[in-house]
Amino acid sequence: MTGSLYETDFYAWATEQAALLRAGKLSAADVEHIAEEIESMGRSEKRELVSRLRVLLHHLLKWQHQPSRRGNSWRLSIANARDELDTHLRDNPSLKAVLDQAVADAYRLARRDAAAETGLTEATFPSECPYGFTQMMDEGFWPGEQS
Numbered sequence: 001m002t003g004s005l006y007e008t009d010f011y012a013w014a015t016e017q018a019a020l021l022r023a024g025k026l027s028a029a030d031v032e033h034i035a036e037e038i039e040s041m042g043r044s045e046k047r048e049l050v051s052r053l054r055v056l057l058h059h060l061l062k063w064q065h066q067p068s069r070r071g072n073s074w075r076l077s078i079a080n081a082r083d084e085l086d087t088h089l090r091d092n093p094s095l096k097a098v099l100d101q102a103v104a105d106a107y108r109l110a111r112r113d114a115a116a117e118t119g120l121t122e123a124t125f126p127s128e129c130p131y132g133f134t135q136m137m138d139e140g141f142w143p144g145e146q147s
Contacts, residue, residue: 006033045092046102052088053106054113056081056136061114061125064143075142082137103129 006013013030014037020029059078063070089095095102107129115122135141 052085057110058113
């Protein structure tokens with residue numbers, strides 16, 4: 001019954017499983033599906049990290065390669081992306097262990113996004129991320145601006 005409830009009414013299944021776990025009734029819990037859902041939640045947090053990095057990198061690339069279009073809305077987008085990334089990593093500090101791969105994955109997507117949005121060729125942008133994570137998160141870092 002539990003397996004079918006998992007497939008037919010996820011909300012009811014989740015509520016039931018939470019109640020069983022809180023009651024200490026582990027033998028009655030759908031352990032296999034619970035484990036799958038927990039793993040899925042972890043993957044979701046990693047995808048969120050890549051998504052937030054993609055936004056930041058996309059905006060940094062546009063900032064660097066289209067200086068004539070810089071404005072307060074772009075500055076705000078970059079600042080907000082930095083804040084959201086910072087919060088996400090504070091909420092999920094173990095994601096720092098996958099940060100290098102997440103940056104590489106996000107940059108590949110951000111590079112394509114920046115090319116499509118700016119009308120510049122992908123070759124305009126470096127093939128690998130030109131910014132270190134600490135640098136891209138630095139609120140004083142604005143690529144292409146003279147310090």
